Amino acid sequence: MRTxxxxxxxxYSGDRIDPAVDLVRRGALDYLIFExxxxxxxxxxxxxxxxxxESGFDPLLVRRMExxxxxxxxxxxRIITNMGAASxxxxxxxxxxxxxxxxxxxxxxxxxxxxxxxxxxxxxDWPVLEHEARVADYRARIISANAYLGVGGILxxxxxxxxVIITGRVADAALYLAPMIHEFGWALGDWxxxxxxxxxxxxxxxxGQISGGYFADPGVKDVPGLDRLGFPLAEVSADGTxxxxxxxxxxxxxxxxxxxxxxxxxxHDPESYLQPDLVxxxxxxxxxxxxxxxxxxxxxxxxxATGLLKVSIGYEDSWLGEGQMSYxxxxxxxxxxxxxxxxxxxxxxxxxxxxELKTDxxxxxxxxxxxxxxxxxxxxxxxxxxTATEAEARLICEEVEALYTNGPAGGGGARKSVTHLxxxxxxxxxxxxxxxxxxxxxxx
Amino acid sequence: xxxxxxAHSRAGDKGNTSNISVIAYRPEDYALLCxxxxxxxxxxxxxxxxxxxxxxxxxxxxxxxxxxxEGVLGGGVTRSLALDTHGKxxxxxxxxxxxxxxxxxxxxxxxxxxxxIR
Numbered sequence: 001m002r003t004x005x006x007x008x009x010x011x012y013s014g015d016r017i018d019p020a021v022d023l024v025r026r027g028a029l030d031y032l033i034f035e036x037x038x039x040x041x042x043x044x045x046x047x048x049x050x051x052x053x054e055s056g057f058d059p060l061l062v063r064r065m066e067x068x069x070x071x072x073x074x075x076x077x078r079i080i081t082n083m084g085a086a087s088x089x090x091x092x093x094x095x096x097x098x099x100x101x102x103x104x105x106x107x108x109x110x111x112x113x114x115x116x117x118x119x120x121x122x123x124x125d126w127p128v129l130e131h132e133a134r135v136a137d138y139r140a141r142i143i144s145a146n147a148y149l150g151v152g153g154i155l156x157x158x159x160x161x162x163x164v165i166i167t168g169r170v171a172d173a174a175l176y177l178a179p180m181i182h183e184f185g186w187a188l189g190d191w192x193x194x195x196x197x198x199x200x201x202x203x204x205x206x207x208g209q210i211s212g213g214y215f216a217d218p219g220v221k222d223v224p225g226l227d228r229l230g231f232p233l234a235e236v237s238a239d240g241t242x243x244x245x246x247x248x249x250x251x252x253x254x255x256x257x258x259x260x261x262x263x264x265x266x267x268h269d270p271e272s273y274l275q276p277d278l279v280x281x282x283x284x285x286x287x288x289x290x291x292x293x294x295x296x297x298x299x300x301x302x303x304x305a306t307g308l309l310k311v312s313i314g315y316e317d318s319w320l321g322e323g324q325m326s327y328x329x330x331x332x333x334x335x336x337x338x339x340x341x342x343x344x345x346x347x348x349x350x351x352x353x354x355x356e357l358k359t360d361x362x363x364x365x366x367x368x369x370x371x372x373x374x375x376x377x378x379x380x381x382x383x384x385x386x387t388a389t390e391a392e393a394r395l396i397c398e399e400v401e402a403l404y405t406n407g408p409a410g411g412g413g414a415r416k417s418v419t420h421l422x423x424x425x426x427x428x429x430x431x432x433x434x435x436x437x438x439x440x441x442x443x444x
Numbered sequence: 445x446x447x448x449x450x451a452h453s454r455a456g457d458k459g460n461t462s463n464i465s466v467i468a469y470r471p472e473d474y475a476l477l478c479x480x481x482x483x484x485x486x487x488x489x490x491x492x493x494x495x496x497x498x499x500x501x502x503x504x505x506x507x508x509x510x511x512x513x514e515g516v517l518g519g520g521v522t523r524s525l526a527l528d529t530h531g532k533x534x535x536x537x538x539x540x541x542x543x544x545x546x547x548x549x550x551x552x553x554x555x556x557x558x559x560x561i562r
Contacts (some may be wrong), residue, residue: 014458017551039459039521039522040521040522057562124534130459217448220449220452221452227488257452260465260507260508261467262454263454263506264454264456264465264467264503264510265454265456265463265465266457266458267456267463267510268458268463268499268512269501270501270503283503283505284500284504285505289508299505317523318523318524322527352485357525360524360527362527363514366527366528367526368493368526368528368533368537369533369537370492382527384525421523422522423522424517424522425521426459439453
């Protein structure tokens with residue numbers, strides 16, 4: 001049975017570039033896929049694009065393409081990525097320029113748009129999924145609204161012969177599912193195959209997270225060579241079954257355990273994993289170890305999609321002010337606790353509009369761990385508060401810094417930062433309200 | 445003994461909801477997981493995060509449980525004041541759970557979900 005080879009080039013926007021280069025050189029890949037768009041990234045990219053109309057795409061796009069395109073073009077490995085973020089077309093233009101500068105003419109680059117549904121969302125009455133509210137309640141503060149597209153736009157770009165496909169918001173697994181449908185000619189109603197392809201995509205989408213990244217726990221889960229972690233690839237058969245593996249002489253490991261952790265990663269009901277193109281059921285998935293770093297996966301089932309697309313809505317939220325200070329040596333924890341108390345009292349005296357305030361003793365209780373009876377040799381105080389205005393957020397930072405000369409003895413290493421928060425809410429809209437559009441460019 | 449000796453775990457986040465897998469290293473320990481790692485035990489283990497609704501999903505073919513905890517991420521990664529905004533460390537806190545040493549045990553009957561109790 002014919003197989004195709006799909007590699008994972010990135011699991012998030014800031015991911016390492018070297019493993020992707022290795023994959024395209026030695027992996028005999030048909031496709032290399034970069035998933036780079038976290039939930040809030042697109043709202044930040046929209047803000048970026050407002051400041052500079054030439055931007056709004058992934059900050060590592062150019063570096064990644066410079067590293068990948070020469071080998072990918074030589075080996076006819078096609079690239080699919082959501083690095084377009086808020087500006088797929090601008091991103092495609094930049095990739096065409098990179099290709100030209102590298103002397104790669106005739107490369108076909110497609111931009112997939114249509115995920116921007118801001119007008120639809122602003123023009124209707126939609127419920128917020130996360131809590132009791134309407135999207136209209138956020139109206140004045142909304143920055144962006146992007147629907148999770150399915151495979152449609154990517155399939156159309158593949159049919160037009162695109163070598164590089166750049167999308168905005170697309171369901172992560174759909175970036176992988178589309179080339180399987182294209183290559184094997186699966187019907188769009190062939191739910192079990194689509195589910196199996198979604199399973200492959202879901203397992204690969206976080207790249208190194210299935211090849212041993214985010215897995216090691218010394219003594220019980222030892223992983224070799226994390227310093228040279230290799231990214232995964234899948235050998236997919238026409239029936240949708242696949243082997244997850246990685247390149248020889250790379251670090252990390254692909255085992256039943258890494259595959260099981262990744263299978264459930266960010267999944268809620270395993271019988272009902274909602275995607276734009278189907279509803280996948282992972283509860284019957286079988287995994288079999290064929291050899292070192294070779295896991296065969298099968299058994300995913302699927303049913304028809306809901307007809308609704310999830311929309312991520314970015315809005316201007318609150319401000320955060322954060323200040324930190326360290327205390328070390330004898331009575332470190334006592335002095336840090338005193339500082340904590342001083343800050344709380346001072347901020348109360350200011351009457352600043354602090355909506356929420358959190359103080360942590362890092363090394364003692366910052367993550368929510370239960371207190372340890374033995375005290376640490378040093379502790380770092382972290383104070384963070386949410387405010388409606390930048391000035392109030394700044395006040396929190398300033399009070400922490402002022403602990404230098406107004407707080408307990410021996411405080412050192414103050415740091416402060418103010419952040420404007422982008423909040424994210426979600427809603428569902430009918431699929432018919434979303435029209436993917438493909439723009440083709442060719443490098444000269 | 446603690447859960448870490450027979451199981452591994454990974455936490456993921458979606459909005460203000462965390463999902464935490466608990467996976468047996470050996471298939472024969474899955475029944476013990478079912479018996480010991482109940483919704484009530486997870487609620488107690490992570491009480492400092494004041495979970496709302498908790499659901500447990502069972503995956504016998506994989507020897508795994510999947511817990512979905514609503515409202516434990518301080519508003520979610522974009523809004524939370526927590527140092528660990530994603531709640532990545534929750535999986536490690538779950539693995540601290542004290543359990544009896546493995547012995548054959550049937551999968552516990554009873555509800556895998558409960559309503560929010562405050």
